[in-house]
Amino acid sequence: MLTQPDSRGRFGAYGGRFVPETLIPALDQLEEAFAAAWQDPSFINEFQGLLKNYVGRPTPITFAPRISEQTGLHVTIKREDLNHTGAHKINNALGQCLLAKRMGKKRIIAETGAGQHGVATATICALLGLECEVYMGVDDCARQQLNVFRMRLLGAKVNEVTSGTRTLKDALNEAMRDWVATVNTTHYVIGTAAGPHPYPYMVREFQKVIGEEARAQYLEEYKSLPEYGIACVGGGSNAIGFFAGFVGDPSVKLFGVEAGGLGIESGSHAAPLTAGEPGVLHGSFSYLMQDAEGQIMGTHSVSAGLDYPGVGAEHSHLKDTGRVEYFAVTDDEALTAFKEVARLEGIIPAFESAHAFAPLWMKDRFPKGALVLVNLSGRGDKDMETAARLFKL
Amino acid sequence: MPSSQASIQDRFSKLRGLGEKALVLFVTAGDPPLAELPAILGALEEGGADLIEIGIPFSDPIADGPTIQASSQRALDRGVNMEGVLSAVKAASVSIPIVAMGYLNPILRMGVREAAQRFASASISGTIVSDLTPEEGADWIKASRDQMLDTIFLAAPTSTDARLDLVCKDSTGFVYAVSRTGVTGTGSAVPSDVLSLVTRIKERTQLPVCVGFGISKPEHVRMVCGAADGAVIGSWLVQWLAANWQGGAGRAALIEQIRELKAATR
Numbered sequence: 001m002l003t004q005p006d007s008r009g010r011f012g013a014y015g016g017r018f019v020p021e022t023l024i025p026a027l028d029q030l031e032e033a034f035a036a037a038w039q040d041p042s043f044i045n046e047f048q049g050l051l052k053n054y055v056g057r058p059t060p061i062t063f064a065p066r067i068s069e070q071t072g073l074h075v076t077i078k079r080e081d082l083n084h085t086g087a088h089k090i091n092n093a094l095g096q097c098l099l100a101k102r103m104g105k106k107r108i109i110a111e112t113g114a115g116q117h118g119v120a121t122a123t124i125c126a127l128l129g130l131e132c133e134v135y136m137g138v139d140d141c142a143r144q145q146l147n148v149f150r151m152r153l154l155g156a157k158v159n160e161v162t163s164g165t166r167t168l169k170d171a172l173n174e175a176m177r178d179w180v181a182t183v184n185t186t187h188y189v190i191g192t193a194a195g196p197h198p199y200p201y202m203v204r205e206f207q208k209v210i211g212e213e214a215r216a217q218y219l220e221e222y223k224s225l226p227e228y229g230i231a232c233v234g235g236g237s238n239a240i241g242f243f244a245g246f247v248g249d250p251s252v253k254l255f256g257v258e259a260g261g262l263g264i265e266s267g268s269h270a271a272p273l274t275a276g277e278p279g280v281l282h283g284s285f286s287y288l289m290q291d292a293e294g295q296i297m298g299t300h301s302v303s304a305g306l307d308y309p310g311v312g313a314e315h316s317h318l319k320d321t322g323r324v325e326y327f328a329v330t331d332d333e334a335l336t337a338f339k340e341v342a343r344l345e346g347i348i349p350a351f352e353s354a355h356a357f358a359p360l361w362m363k364d365r366f367p368k369g370a371l372v373l374v375n376l377s378g379r380g381d382k383d384m385e386t387a388a389r390l391f392k393l
Numbered sequence: 394m395p396s397s398q399a400s401i402q403d404r405f406s407k408l409r410g411l412g413e414k415a416l417v418l419f420v421t422a423g424d425p426p427l428a429e430l431p432a433i434l435g436a437l438e439e440g441g442a443d444l445i446e447i448g449i450p451f452s453d454p455i456a457d458g459p460t461i462q463a464s465s466q467r468a469l470d471r472g473v474n475m476e477g478v479l480s481a482v483k484a485a486s487v488s489i490p491i492v493a494m495g496y497l498n499p500i501l502r503m504g505v506r507e508a509a510q511r512f513a514s515a516s517i518s519g520t521i522v523s524d525l526t527p528e529e530g531a532d533w534i535k536a537s538r539d540q541m542l543d544t545i546f547l548a549a550p551t552s553t554d555a556r557l558d559l560v561c562k563d564s565t566g567f568v569y570a571v572s573r574t575g576v577t578g579t580g581s582a583v584p585s586d587v588l589s590l591v592t593r594i595k596e597r598t599q600l601p602v603c604v605g606f607g608i609s610k611p612e613h614v615r616m617v618c619g620a621a622d623g624a625v626i627g628s629w630l631v632q633w634l635a636a637n638w639q640g641g642a643g644r645a646a647l648i649e650q651i652r653e654l655k656a657a658t659r
């Protein structure tokens with residue numbers, strides 16, 4: 001079992017709250033409201049009811065016969081791509097929007113990189129009748145344009161962010177600035193397991209359904225636990241939700257796969273746990289990519305959802321304790337896996353999720369015949385334009 | 394304590410004696426270029442500034458609006474780093490207190506003890522760290538006390554009474570009251586409820602209270618100084634300097650502007 005953060009919102013040395021004073025009272029309220037809701041059967045029933053009947057949970061696990069044959073492993077996939085809107089993001093968006101409604105907040109803001117969290121939030125806001133504004137870097141709007149259209153159709157306002165790196169980091173900055181000015185009426189739905197306390201904990205709690213389901217399903221199907229669990233790590237929400245099911249099982253080795261971009265040595269990557277050092281960004285103390293002056297570095301990944309210099313605090317803790325091993329795969333390795341998964345299994349993964357598959361083809365990562373469970377965090381429809389260009393489809 | 398650190402407390406005592414309030418001015422280190430900073434600080438002092446906040450540029454300034462964001466980015470694009478900022482501050486020969494204002498990560502990166510020591514030896518009298526609140530402040534507070542650096546925390550309109558207690562307990566030098574629920578930037582009016590925030594702070598501490606965010610005109614300064622001990626002007630000055638400093642050609646005009654603002658504190 002993963003533990004609760006301490007009273008200062010720390011997982012080991014990591015986490016806490018490093019935000020302008022203006023936001024602290026709202027974080028206190030949020031912490032209290034979440035704690036109360038998470039013990040309230042009526043809230044939990046509503047959350048679980050909508051996960052079942054609206055999101056379509058439980059998502060299945062699927063044996064991957066042809067990948068298994070090709071790699072000499074026994075590979076099973078947790079299918080978060082089959083959720084409504086196509087990714088795990090909706091688990092958290094649903095939980096936080098229900099909480100916002102309970103807190104009487106009628107306006108919702110969110111940041112998004114790949115657009116999956118933005119779409120999920122816009123979707124739940126449509127369902128619950130909440131006003132929704134999403135911040136998205138202009139570069140990401142261009143590479144994930146279909147998701148911009150989806151958000152607009154769903155009634156959300158999409159604010160293109162032109163500052164800084166024009167990707168996820170700066171979308172988060174803009175959303176924070178909006179929240180500083182609107183905190184009395186607005187809830188900020190952070191889309192990953194990062195940010196100030198209580199976000200990393202709350203997001204994990206809303207996402208842990210992934211790992212809890214997967215564990216029970218695997219046990220039922222195979223009468224054993226997997227030997228390995230793998231997930232991709234951007235800010236870390238799908239990974240922490242998935243790991244939550246297995247952290248208490250010492251026999252299950254856990255891998256978190258970061259975006260290695262053009263290669264760690266190139267410096268053009270988005271792998272803070274693999275190649276960064278701890279510091280403060282976006283309200284929490286965690287591993288991040290920074291220069292010698294403590295300025296946050298620009299990142300690169302083919303995957304917009306992983307293209308982020310920070311990571312959720314609990315992952316930093318799991319890295320330091322050694323419970324999870326984190327490493328990076330390159331754009332090329334992820335893109336190769338993207339194609340292989342499509343051709344061998346008839347499943348098109350998101351570029352983000354393709355990172356979690358890439359290690360299957362790496363020599364020496366797994367012993368022959370190992371039982372491996374991969375978390376497929378989302379489907380790849382959003383990436384088809386880029387894929388068409390890269391692969392000349 | 395290096396003798397060149399001017400005392401914030403003494404400055405406010407002196408102003409009290411004169412029956413004046415403090416004019417506090419914010420400039421981004423490195424915008425205009427760092428080489429100009431000593432001359433700019435000199436002009437601000439000559440115009441009547443009582444205290445200067447030096448903005449240490451950071452890549453991700455979440456508490457700042459577009460003006461200071463853009464200014465910080467220009468400074469970073471010019472290659473400004475902490476070492477350069479501190480030597481430019483040291484090179485300025487002003488007698489009013491200088492406070493460093495910025496974000497936590499560059500301080501953590503340097504190490505809190507090392508950072509406090511280097512700030513102090515650059516004649517900096519205190520710090521305002523926008524993303525640090527008292528709960529997470531213990532290490533920085535301790536390092537600062539050891540170097541006689543004041544720690545100025547922010548109080549916001551959203552702060553509860555219990556939080557104001559904390560902010561007042563851990564602040565030294567003065568307490569910074571944020572005028573509005575929002576990021577830095579100029580606005581047409583200063584919300585009048587900031588006066589009730591000032592009153593709530595003053596119920597808890599003898600420290601001077603300065604009000605900042607959205608203050609750009611003499612009438613704002615006058616309004617704020619009705620209740621507070623000083624007014625902080627940031628974005629307006631940052632914008633003015635970027636447009637009009639012109640390598641020092643704007644010096645006389647700047648002094649004129651600052652005189653007008655200072656007059657509103659009397």
Ligand SMILES: Cc1ncc(COP(=O)(O)O)c(C=O)c1O
Nearest residue numbers: 116234235236237238305377378
């Ligand atoms: C499908 C998918 N997987 C993974 C991620 C990365 O986020 P996280 O690390 O929070 O799961 C994203 C983010 O946009 C995503 O869309």
